[in-house]
Amino acid sequence: xxxISAYIIILxxxxxxxxxxxxxxxxxxxxxxxxxxxxxxxIMITHCSSPPFASCHTWATDYGSIKLYVDQGSFQQxxxxxxxxxxxxxxDSAPPLTEAELSKLRCWLSQGAPNN
Numbered sequence: 001x002x003x004i005s006a007y008i009i010i011l012x013x014x015x016x017x018x019x020x021x022x023x024x025x026x027x028x029x030x031x032x033x034x035x036x037x038x039x040x041x042x043i044m045i046t047h048c049s050s051p052p053f054a055s056c057h058t059w060a061t062d063y064g065s066i067k068l069y070v071d072q073g074s075f076q077q078x079x080x081x082x083x084x085x086x087x088x089x090x091x092d093s094a095p096p097l098t099e100a101e102l103s104k105l106r107c108w109l110s111q112g113a114p115n116n
Contacts, residue, residue: 027110
């Protein structure tokens with residue numbers, strides 16, 4: 001009987017820890033979370049799809065296309081980790097993202113990148 005109780009405690013502990021493990025840092029989005037239409041789309045248009053800057057990413061105004069890159073992880077990798085998007089080292093480059101824009105992107109991503 002003691003052996004069964006020990007297994008139950010171990011099983012319960014494993015399930016509990018699996019459900020509560022750290023999912024990464026919490027992002028404080030303030031009183032109004034970032035929305036795709038009001039916050040993210042203007043950033044994407046300014047830095048990714050507007051001539052004369054980065055007109056090579058004309059797809060960056062479509063939620064479905066952006067979400068595909070988010071789901072693949074390449075958006076986060078290039079924009080948030082490598083910080084090489086938008087490129088800022090040539091004459092046709094868009095201006096770099098501001099800290100406020102990066103904060104909005106982090107907030108939106110932490111919400112699961114909703115189409116809101």
